[in-house]
Amino acid sequence: MSARPAGAAALLLAWYDERKRDLPWRDTGDPYATWVSEIMLQQTRVETVIPYFRRFMADFPTAAALAAAPEDAVLKHWEGLGYYSRARNLHRGAKQVAADWGGELPRTAAQLRGIAGIGPYTAGAIASIAFGERAAAVDGNVTRVISRLTGFAGEADSAAGRAEIARRAEELMPPERPGDFNQALMDLGATVCLPAAPDCAACPLRTCCAARAMGDPRALPVLAPKKKPRPMDWDVLLLRAGDRVLLRRRTERMLKGLWVFPMAEGRREALDLAAEMQERLALPVRNLRRAGEARHVFTHQIWNMVIWTAETEAGADAPEGCRFAGAAELEALALPTAMRAARALAGRILEDTENDSV
Numbered sequence: 001m002s003a004r005p006a007g008a009a010a011l012l013l014a015w016y017d018e019r020k021r022d023l024p025w026r027d028t029g030d031p032y033a034t035w036v037s038e039i040m041l042q043q044t045r046v047e048t049v050i051p052y053f054r055r056f057m058a059d060f061p062t063a064a065a066l067a068a069a070p071e072d073a074v075l076k077h078w079e080g081l082g083y084y085s086r087a088r089n090l091h092r093g094a095k096q097v098a099a100d101w102g103g104e105l106p107r108t109a110a111q112l113r114g115i116a117g118i119g120p121y122t123a124g125a126i127a128s129i130a131f132g133e134r135a136a137a138v139d140g141n142v143t144r145v146i147s148r149l150t151g152f153a154g155e156a157d158s159a160a161g162r163a164e165i166a167r168r169a170e171e172l173m174p175p176e177r178p179g180d181f182n183q184a185l186m187d188l189g190a191t192v193c194l195p196a197a198p199d200c201a202a203c204p205l206r207t208c209c210a211a212r213a214m215g216d217p218r219a220l221p222v223l224a225p226k227k228k229p230r231p232m233d234w235d236v237l238l239l240r241a242g243d244r245v246l247l248r249r250r251t252e253r254m255l256k257g258l259w260v261f262p263m264a265e266g267r268r269e270a271l272d273l274a275a276e277m278q279e280r281l282a283l284p285v286r287n288l289r290r291a292g293e294a295r296h297v298f299t300h301q302i303w304n305m306v307i308w309t310a311e312t313e314a315g316a317d318a319p320e321g322c323r324f325a326g327a328a329e330l331e332a333l334a335l336p337t338a339m340r341a342a343r344a345l346a347g348r349i350l351e352d353t354e355n356d357s358v
Helices: 008-019 031-041 046-059 063-068 071-078 085-100 120-131 140-150 159-172 178-191 210-214 270-281 327-332 337-357
Strands: 230-241 244-249 263-265 286-297 301-311 322-325
Touching: 008 178, 031 046, 031 085, 031 120, 046 071, 063 085, 071 085, 120 159, 120 178, 140 159, 140 178, 140 210, 159 178, 230 270, 230 337, 244 337, 263 270, 270 286, 270 301, 286 337, 301 337, 327 337
Parallel strands: 230 301
Antiparallel strands: 230 244, 230 263, 244 322, 286 301
């Protein structure tokens, strides 16, 4: 079967006109809204993104508004979405757009690629949806649809495979409505051409799909095996100083810029952990107690956490890179989802402390 199935674009667009999903970033005519939505949608479900997108656009309605916002505020709006480098790069990109492009996004995929955090997929999505450029936008859904439709049996997530999928997508793309064509591919992959259970009977491309003609659409795309996430043990310390608890701002690449409680990789007995934290923080660590456990799964890591509580001097100064936060600050600061259980426990401890002092 040809890598360019006849009539596929017309069939797909007719289906899209009838079945397209009603999403808040569609039909706005705002390139910035398209940009924000596409960054949020990377590795995140549409249902999860919608409320985040609405809140984000309400507080940062333009690239200039986002560029002027402090990073802490941007990260707080992203809290719970994960993959926080997306937020930092979006913020950096907004600063570039404000400084270099007068607050307006450039109109071509090639120019968009020069902005922080905008790769080939996002550049193609913005250029096609917002500016009508005939540019492919190849994400996981599009990779699956194009692989099955055209019978591409190469490794689809290799560099060569991604380039070939993009080439085939652009070959199929009509000169008119390129943005709708890209969004139709995304919708088809998200709702019909599913990974394990494609609904071929409901697919508008069933009559020209190579994978269906071969008898097993699930055989495509061919993807490299995923690495299993690596389990890691952590001790997490809730160190209270009166009505405040200690937080550290991460400088590591993973979760950079977010606030976490002091952590130590591995497992320790109470006395060993108290001694290590006391030396590391240059603060007394008293009454250390094991308070609970938590688990969080990242793409490449699984954090198995033991949460400990302890106390230090009420008027203590925070070490460099750290801060003591009261209950209100604890809620206002941007903490990763991995810290959700620890933050909830810290909030209860601070609330009990305030009640005891009344």
